[in-house]
Amino acid sequence: MTERKIQIVIVGGGAGGLELARRLGAKYGRKRHDIILVERNRTHIWKPLLHEVAAGSLDANLDEVGYRSHCYRWGYRFFLGTLESIDRDKRELWIAPLLDEDGSELIARHPIRYDCLVLAVGSVTNDFGTPGVRENCMVLDDRAQADRFRNRLLNHCLRVSRAMSVDPASDEHVRVAVVGGGATGVELTAELFNSAAALRFYGLETFDEKRLEVTLIEAGPRILPALPEKLAAAAQSELETLGVRVLTNTRVTEVTDEAIVTASGERVVSELRVWAAGVKGAATLDHIGGLETNPNNQLLVKPTLQTTLDDRIFALGDCCSCIDPATGRPVPPRAQAAHQMATSVFHNLVRLMNSRPLKPFVYHDHGSLVSISRFSTVGSLMGNLVGGRMAIEGRLARFVYVSLYRMHLIAIHGWLRGIGLIVIGRVNTIIRPRLKLH
Ligand SMILES: Cc1cc2nc3c(=O)[nH]c(=O)nc-3n(C[C@H](O)[C@H](O)[C@H](O)COP(=O)(O)OP(=O)(O)OC[C@H]3O[C@@H](n4cnc5c(N)ncnc54)[C@H](O)[C@@H]3O)c2cc1C
Known part of the structure; x- marks a missing residue:
């Protein structure tokens, strides 16, 4: 009788999960253990590039990685599907039905067995319960959303360009409001001007970046709170030179289908509204499989990155809440943290396979x-x-x-x-x- 292979399943092929799948696949995939990556998309694009995809300055088709060819090369197996639930008693995770474009079912809901499970499903934008955000704002959580934003942006640029060629005195503008003065909001805002400046070379001869009216709204006292004050001030001044209206200490109370409404009652009227004001774990993660999560739906982990209630289940990247003992605060949701956690989980899984004690994850903040x-x-x-x-x-x-x-x-x-x-x-x-x- 053939011996059953140990099955290590990674869910989420993003910044951390894909790197882990490659390393585990290269080490074990074609030999003793079965390495499986479960991912809901067919291709991977590094999330920090999404603001460039949204602004049109990066062609995601050139940078994306197809999971099927990647897994063939590195010796792991790829399952297309969306994690729905976990049955810890049976050591199974359940994958939601796979639907065709017209909604017809291609593959029914099914289980996947695991001996060790790594959750690396990232995060979603946090709207903090603000009314109207879900219906009236775009977010940059994945490529499809970035593509949607780019298409709408280009349509509005076309509209304004056309109005200007019909009537050069036209007062039409493309109005964009971005909520959240963190890295994502600031980077997207600046990238919009880069793209708008290039549009005139590509057939929108009458369009120029002065037709872009961008407002960046931040609830805190300054933008880029993760950076020293001097650098944040330099970034704000750069944005203002481009023509961006930066509103700090401005809390958003509601979003309608034509404006962002602030606590002072101001209505920032805009055709395109983007919400980039923070992240949380997806709703699916809320106590998934009976595991402990924080109010932001992030999985609580031990220093070894094993979940607090189950040593067979690890979590890494944005979807976990890992307290950094050096600062007493959670490790920030960043690509560098996901990368470092993937390395730590890889080594810990190797130790686990060799019945050696696991080591705690140490976060190195490289800035x-x-x-x-x-x-x-x-x-x-x-x-x-x-x-x-x-x-x-x-x-x-x-x-x-x-x-x-x-x-x-x-x-x-x-x-x-x-x-x-x-x-x-x-x-x-x-x-x-x-x-x-x-
Ligand atoms: C516009 C933007 C700019 C950024 N810029 C920076 C930056 O400059 N520097 C930096 O350090 N960080 C940046 N970040 C943050 C960084 O992208 C994340 O911290 C990092 O990608 C987290 O990695 P991860 O592996 O945890 O999750 P992700 O990279 O988000 O990957 C999660 C994967 O899980 C998949 N998935 C989700 N749910 C399921 C499910 N239920 N079933 C199956 N698969 C699922 C997703 O499709 C995705 O492929 C930026 C983020 C954004 C949005």
């Missing part, structure tokens, strides 16, 4: 960087290498920012292919159009 598109990059680097915390701006900051994505490419493709793709990406920026207009 944060915010791209203000081609106009500037600001951020701070942390660590021994730079002797504490160092503020950086300009070319060096841009270089480090771009390097983060390059490191992700190497993490999911290995050195050889990763470097090949970096070179191809560089060539693409030279020979391909600056904007994706379809």
Whole structure:
């Protein structure tokens, strides 16, 4: 009788999960253990690129990774599907029915057995219960939403361009309101101006970026709270130079189908409204399989990244709440944290397979960087290498920012292919159009 293989299942092929699947697949996949990645999408795009996809300055088709070809190369199995629930007694996770575009059922609801399970399902935008957000705002949680935003943006640019060619004195504008002055909101806001400036080269001759009217709304006293005050002030001044209206200390109370309404009663009228004011775990995670979650639906984990109530289930990245003993605060929901957690879970799973004691995860904050598109990059680097915390701006900051994505490419493709793709990406920026207009 053939021995049953140990089955390690990873749910979520994002910044952390895909890297883990590659490493486990390369180590075990074709030998002793069965490594399975369950993911609801057919392709992966690194989430920090989504604001560029939304603004049209990045063609996601060129940067996305197809899970099926990736799994073939790295020795894991890929199951297309959406996690619905977990039965911990039977050690099974249940996958929702897979539907065709017309709603007809392709694959019925089914279970997948696991010996070890890793949850890496990321986060969704948190609207903090604000009325009207769900119906009237767009979010940037995945590629489909970023594509939808880009199409709407281009349609409105076309509308204004047409109005200007019919009547050069036309007062038409594309009005965009972005809620949330964190990295996502700031990066999207700046990227919009980069794209708008390029539109005139692609057939919208009468359009220029002055026709873009962008308001960035932040509830706190300043934008980019994760960065030192001086850098946040520099970023705000850069945005204001572009023409962005930055409202701080401004709480949003409601969103309607034509405006963002603030606590002071102001109505920020806008055709495009984006909510980027924080993240939480998806509703599915709320006490999934009887596991402990915090009020934001994030799974509580032990220092080893095993969930508090079940040593066979790990959680990593945005979907877990991991307290950093160095600061006493949760590890922030960032790509660098997901990457470090994936490495830690990989080593702990190897230890588990060899019946060795697991090691606690240690978070190394390497700082944060915010791209203000081609106009500037600001951020701070942390660590021994730079002797504490160092503020950086300009070319060096841009270089480090771009390097983060390059490191992700190497993490999911290995050195050889990763470097090949970096070179191809560089060539693409030279020979391909600056904007994706379809
Ligand atoms: C616009 C934007 C800009 C950002 N910029 C930065 C930045 O500059 N630097 C930085 O460090 N971080 C940045 N972030 C945050 C960063 O993207 C996340 O912290 C990181 O992607 C988290 O990685 P993860 O693996 O936990 O989740 P994700 O990368 O989000 O991956 C989760 C995966 O799980 C899948 N999934 C979800 N639910 C299910 C389900 N039920 N069943 C099956 N599959 C499921 C999803 O499809 C996805 O593929 C940015 C985020 C956004 C939105």
